[in-house]
Amino acid sequence: xxxxxxxxxxxxxxxxxxxxxxxxxxxxxxxxxxxxxxxxxxxxxxxxxxxxxxxxxxxxxxxxxxxxxxxxxxxxxxxxxxxxxxxxxxxxxxxxxxxxxxxxxxxxxxxxxxxxxxxxxxxxxxxxxxxxxxxxxxxxxxxxxxxxxxxxxxxxxxxxxxxxxxxxxxxxxxxxxxxxxxxxxxxxxxxxxxxxxxxxxxxxxxxxxxxxxxxxxxxxxxxxxxxxxxxxxxxxxxxxxxxxxxxxxxxxxxxxxxxxxxxxxxxxxxxxxxxxxxxxxxxxxxxxxxxxxxxxxxxxxxxxxxxxxxxxxxxxxxxxxxxxxxxxxxxxxxxxxxxxxxxxxxxxxxxxxxxxxxxxxxxxxxxxxxxxxxxxxxxxxxxxxxxxxxxxxxxxxxxxxxxxxxxxxxxxxxxxxxxxxxxxxxxxxxxxxxxxxxxxxxxxxxxxxxxxxxxxxxxxxxxxxxxxxxxxxxxxxxxxxxxxxxxxxxxxxxxxxxxxxxxxxxxxxxxxxxxxx
Amino acid sequence: xxxxxxxxxxxxxxxxxxxxxxxxxxxxxxxxxxxxxxxxxxxxxxxxxxxxxxxxxxxxxxxxxxxxxxxxxxxxxxxxxxxxxxxxxxxxxxxxxxxxxxxxxxxxxxxxxxxxxxxxxxxxxxxxxxxxxxxxxxxxxxxxxxxxxxxxxxxxxxxxxxxxxxxxxxxxxxxxxxxxxxxxxxxxxxxxxxxxxxxxxxxxxxxxxxxxxxxxxxxxxxxxxxxxxxxxxxxxxxxxxxxxxxxxxxxxxxxxxxxxxxxxxxxxxxxxxxxxxxxxxxxxxxxxxxxxxxxxxxxxxxxxxxxxxxx
Numbered sequence: 001x002x003x004x005x006x007x008x009x010x011x012x013x014x015x016x017x018x019x020x021x022x023x024x025x026x027x028x029x030x031x032x033x034x035x036x037x038x039x040x041x042x043x044x045x046x047x048x049x050x051x052x053x054x055x056x057x058x059x060x061x062x063x064x065x066x067x068x069x070x071x072x073x074x075x076x077x078x079x080x081x082x083x084x085x086x087x088x089x090x091x092x093x094x095x096x097x098x099x100x101x102x103x104x105x106x107x108x109x110x111x112x113x114x115x116x117x118x119x120x121x122x123x124x125x126x127x128x129x130x131x132x133x134x135x136x137x138x139x140x141x142x143x144x145x146x147x148x149x150x151x152x153x154x155x156x157x158x159x160x161x162x163x164x165x166x167x168x169x170x171x172x173x174x175x176x177x178x179x180x181x182x183x184x185x186x187x188x189x190x191x192x193x194x195x196x197x198x199x200x201x202x203x204x205x206x207x208x209x210x211x212x213x214x215x216x217x218x219x220x221x222x223x224x225x226x227x228x229x230x231x232x233x234x235x236x237x238x239x240x241x242x243x244x245x246x247x248x249x250x251x252x253x254x255x256x257x258x259x260x261x262x263x264x265x266x267x268x269x270x271x272x273x274x275x276x277x278x279x280x281x282x283x284x285x286x287x288x289x290x291x292x293x294x295x296x297x298x299x300x301x302x303x304x305x306x307x308x309x310x311x312x313x314x315x316x317x318x319x320x321x322x323x324x325x326x327x328x329x330x331x332x333x334x335x336x337x338x339x340x341x342x343x344x345x346x347x348x349x350x351x352x353x354x355x356x357x358x359x360x361x362x363x364x365x366x367x368x369x370x371x372x373x374x375x376x377x378x379x380x381x382x383x384x385x386x387x388x389x390x391x392x393x394x395x396x397x398x399x400x401x402x403x404x405x406x407x408x409x410x411x412x413x414x415x416x417x418x419x420x421x422x423x424x425x426x427x428x429x430x431x432x433x434x435x436x437x438x439x440x441x442x443x444x445x446x447x448x449x450x451x452x453x454x455x456x457x458x459x460x461x462x463x464x465x466x467x468x469x470x471x472x473x474x475x476x477x478x479x480x481x482x483x484x485x486x487x488x489x490x491x492x493x494x495x496x497x498x499x500x501x502x503x504x505x506x507x508x509x510x511x512x513x514x515x516x517x
Numbered sequence: 518x519x520x521x522x523x524x525x526x527x528x529x530x531x532x533x534x535x536x537x538x539x540x541x542x543x544x545x546x547x548x549x550x551x552x553x554x555x556x557x558x559x560x561x562x563x564x565x566x567x568x569x570x571x572x573x574x575x576x577x578x579x580x581x582x583x584x585x586x587x588x589x590x591x592x593x594x595x596x597x598x599x600x601x602x603x604x605x606x607x608x609x610x611x612x613x614x615x616x617x618x619x620x621x622x623x624x625x626x627x628x629x630x631x632x633x634x635x636x637x638x639x640x641x642x643x644x645x646x647x648x649x650x651x652x653x654x655x656x657x658x659x660x661x662x663x664x665x666x667x668x669x670x671x672x673x674x675x676x677x678x679x680x681x682x683x684x685x686x687x688x689x690x691x692x693x694x695x696x697x698x699x700x701x702x703x704x705x706x707x708x709x710x711x712x713x714x715x716x717x718x719x720x721x722x723x724x725x726x727x728x729x730x731x732x733x734x735x736x737x738x739x740x741x742x743x744x745x746x747x748x749x750x751x752x753x754x755x756x757x758x759x760x761x762x763x764x765x766x767x768x769x770x771x772x773x774x775x776x777x778x779x780x781x782x783x784x785x786x787x788x789x790x791x792x793x794x795x796x797x798x799x800x801x802x803x804x805x806x807x808x809x810x811x812x813x814x815x816x817x818x819x820x821x822x823x824x825x826x827x828x
Contacts, residue, residue: 054700074702090697092690094814103690104701107683134814 003066005030005158005189006051011060013046020046021057022213028158033180033190035200035221037233038210039432040402041390044193047210048160051191052084053077078106083151084160089143093136097129097146104150122149126175137268139291141172141458148176159183160191163430172289177203195432197226198461211235230433241440241465244448249468250280253452254333254421255314259321261300261307269293269476271300276471276478278421278452283443284481285467286456289496290426293476294456295338298425301454302335303328315421329362334419336410338426340403344410347399351391352380354398355413362417379416387412388438404435411439415446422446423454428462440466460489474498525777530665531731533769535560535723537668539747540754540761541675542719547751548679549712550692550819554610555595556720557744558617563588563721564728565621568735571633571728580633581664581725588721589714591617596713600706603823618738628735635733636662664726669762671719676758688712692817695824705824720744746795753802756815760805768798 008026012019020043028034038044049055051062053071062069064080071077077084091100101118102110115131122129127145135143144164151159164176180190180203194200200207201221209217209232217232224232259274271293278284288294299305301313303325310321315331323331337343345354356365356376365376380394387408391401398406407427414422427443428436443466447453456473457463463470464484471481472495479495539556546553567584571577595613598604679685691698691708699705727743728735746768754760771794779787806812 049700053702074700078702086700090694090700092693092697094693094816094818095686095689099686099690102683103686103698103703110683136814 002030004028004063005032005065006191007063007066008047008051009061009063011047011050011057011062013043013050013055013057019213021050021060024060024210024213024215026208026215028189028191030157030189031184031187032206033184033192033204035204035207036191036193036210037197037200037207037229039233039434040404042210042233043213044210045162046213048084048162048191048193051077052082052160075106078154081154081157082160083154083156083158084162085144085147085151085164086162089147091135091143091146093134095135096131097133097135097138098131100135100146101131101150101153104147105154109154117153118149121152125149125152125179126172139295141290156188158189158191160193162193163195164192173199195430195436196461197221197229197433200229201226209233233432234434241437241444243444243466249282250450252277253280253316254278254423254454256301257312257314258309259297259300259307259312260309261296261305263296264305269296271296271476274473274476274478276481278454280420280450280452281447282469283447283453283455283467285463285470286454286473286478287460287463287470287492287496288456288458288473290458292474292496294425294473296476297473298335298337298423298456301423302333302337326361329358332420334358334414334417334422336407336414336422336424336427338429340406340410341399345398345406348397350397351384351394351401351409352377354409355380355383355394358413359417380413383409383412383416386416387442403429404431407431408435408438411442415442419446419451421452421454423456425456426459427455427457428459436462460492463492464489472496521777525773529766529770529773530661532773533766534665534668535726535731535743536747536750536765536768537672537762538723538726539720539744540750540765541668541671541758542716542723543748544751544754544756544758544761545675545679545688545719546712546716547820548692548756548817549688549709550695550817550822550824551596551599551709551713552606552610552821553592553595553613553713553716554607554748555591555613555617555744556716556748557740557742558614559588559591559717559720560617560724560727560744560747561621561738561740562591562617562624563724564739565625565628565724565735566721567725568628568631568633568728569624572628572631577636577729580729581636581722584725584729585718585721588724589718591721592713592717595717596710599823600709600713603825606821606823614744622737625735625737629737631734633729633733636664636730662730664722664730672758672762679758689817692819695819695822699824709824720747723747749799750802753799753806755806755812756817760802763805764798764802767801768794771797 004027006026006028008024011021011024013021024047026047036044036047046055050057051071053074053076062071069080071080090104092103098115098118102114118129118131122145127149129142129145129149135146148164184190192200192204201224204221207219207221207229208215209219209229211233216235219229219232221229255277257275259271261271263270269292274297276284300307303320303323306324307313307321310319313319313321315328315333318331320328320331341347346357356371359379360366363379365372365379377394383389384391384394389401389409389412390405401409411427424443427439431439440462443453443455455463455467467484469481470484470487470492472479472492474496475498539560543553543556563584566587567580570583571580591613595609598609599606679689687703688708691703691705695705724740727739732739750761750764750768754764775790775793778785778790
């Protein structure tokens with residue numbers, strides 16, 4: 001029998017007040033695709049940071065190909081042949097793709113014609129990248145490709161992937177899986193962290209399940225169901241989102257008519273003639289590969305970038321095309337942007353301050369120019385309680401929360417302000433199954449309460465679960481919309497990729513077509 | 518060509534060079550994500566140390582090195598306090614300036630009234646004999662002291678280092694996102710400490726230039742706010758070495774110009790003239806840096822933030 005590629009024994013890591021890893025054992029064989037499962041905060045990230053040499057453990061042994069090793073820093077890990085794709089990207093916004101890749105690999109490897117090697121690798125693995133572009137102009141999906149290509153350039157023996165597919169289309173996921181299977185066939189071990197249990201079932205050979213810093217179980221994903229794995233992670237039964245019965249859709253609450261916008265970003269996407277309406281009680285889902293105008297559409301809808309034509313966006317009966325975010329909030333709109341830290345919340349500020357910032361007017365938290373601290377804290381505590389945000393208290397800074405918890409907080413903050421229209425972008429990106437289900441449930445409840453909900457997402461599973469109508473955005477143009485039972489995932493995938501598909505057969509007539517697939 | 522023109526140009530070069538040194542040093546420091554407001558303090562300690570070494574030993578090179586070394590020593594205090602003991606960068610920088618002003622006054626107590634002969638100049642007698650343009654070329658490009666040439670080389674070298682070398686790329690990465698740099702495996706605080714030491718040495722050199730060349734004598738508080746101007750130049754030049762150089766000469770030139778204007782008895786209140794270089798430099802640099810996207814790209818995102826690795 002061959003020696004395991006990686007073997008961990010008794011890894012323990014304590015933070016003040018928390019045991020992030022408690023006596024964790026893990027064995028990864030050569031060529032094995034090994035899933036690491038657990039909710040946000042279960043200790044997966046801490047464990048992989050230890051393997052990659054970013055953090056030291058308090059106790060425990062690591063063996064590499066049968067030999068005991070110490071990994072003092074990531075460079076040592078890379079020298080052994082360990083590559084890692086981070087969940088919170090380790091990228092530098094003001095630098096180019098090429099510079100970012102050069103920084104993440106050894107100096108010897110970065111020499112010579114890196115530019116063309118990047119193009120080569122990205123072409124052969126189907127991960128399109130332009131080496132000269134600046135990272136701050138790229139979408140989340142494109143940024144992730146940088147991390148993947150950065151690892152592949154180093155021909156690793158163990159690849160750690162933290163949430164690699166959360167922003168990819170079904171076709172892109174298929175491509176990535178082909179790549180990963182190919183690597184696995186070449187003997188590369190892959191440690192795969194994901195919340196998408198269906199994908200783990202499809203891809204991984206074995207899975208280790210963590211809860212509260214401990215390994216609770218091992219399983220063969222092929223023999224489990226997504227539901228049974230989720231329940232092992234949570235240690236209790238999973239509630240799937242339920243669509244409340246008998247919702248009646250009412251009058252249009254959000255109407256967008258022929259919205260055109262030129263992007264100010266050199267690499268952005270212009271919006272062309274976007275038209276749709278969302279009725280009260282209805283959830284419209286917009287699918288699309290990131291970087292096809294979603295960010296621009298979000299900017300236009302939230303009022304961060306007002307558009308020239310005031311009539312092109314109507315909330316209720318108010319035209320707000322030229323209005324800013326404050327006026328749109330006043331008209332009853334709420335938004336949950338893609339970036340949680342820095343856009344959805346101010347990272348260094350406490351939870352109650354973040355609650356105050358968006359709810360100041362609608363929750364009446366200002367009195368003669370002064371912040372009502374008590375009222376704001378009560379409001380924040382209410383969010384924490386109702387939306388089951390895991391945090392020691394509302395005096396904690398926003399960036400101390402895990403991704404899923406912060407997202408629940410931001411959702412709660414907006415929902416408790418009783419919006420009549422809510423626009424959300426990538427609502428469950430990097431969020432664990434339990435939190436994602438809670439967030440989707442809250443969207444369904446909100447629609448049931450009569451709000452108009454617009455969900456812009458890459459996650460088709462999510463759109464099919466919550467949306468009443470699905471449309472696709474590609475190159476800044478929006479398709480017509482279909483009810484989820486009249487279109488298949490594959491057809492949506494083709495539309496997202498810009499292939500002229502004809503779902504339902506009569507799409508171009510603008511009528512509800514026949515049943516597809 | 519009026520007869521005052523050549524001396525005028527010469528004095529512009531001498532007035533501008535200290536800004537080039539201090540500004541380019543601070544640029545490197547800020548690119549690594551550290552805001553050191555102690556430039557003025559490091560400059561003046563550099564000035565007094567260089568002058569003391571020069572007067573005692575009579576050696577120009579030794580005086581220059583002493584100045585740079587003294588500036589770096591001051592920067593070491595700042596670096597250890599802010600990077601390893603996590604003290605606030607703004608407060609520590611201000612304290613460093615106040616400390617430097619006091620320390621230099623103490624050190625320079627016995628130096629008042631002494632003089633230093635100045636640094637060696639590079640002469641090119643053949644070129645200057647070209648008729649008509651000869652004297653002009655000679656004045657503009659030739660016959661300066663060695664530090665002037667060094668300052669030009671320095672600007673080019675720093676520009677190359679930051680944009681073309683791997684070490685410079687790491688330095689920018691540390692200033693851009695210290696968490697990412699750490700997780701990739703770069704020693705954030707070590708990179709910053711080296712940058713801070715370089716910045717200190719350059720500020721010390723700028724100070725040394727003041728006391729050895731610009732006005733070759735020691736006067737208490739002789740930097741007279743030049744460190745602050747250097748700091749402002751870095752920001753207004755949107756962290757680009759070539760623009761720091763342009764800004765330094767613009768400011769130096771305008772300062773000398775207003776002195777000449779006062780000497781010629783132009784009927785503008787001298788206070789207004791004294792203000793002019795500050796205003797004009799800021800206006801020009803704001804205009805050339807008005808592309809906000811480019812400024813955002815050049816400004817180090819982690820400027821002034823302390824880094825503490827967790828775990």
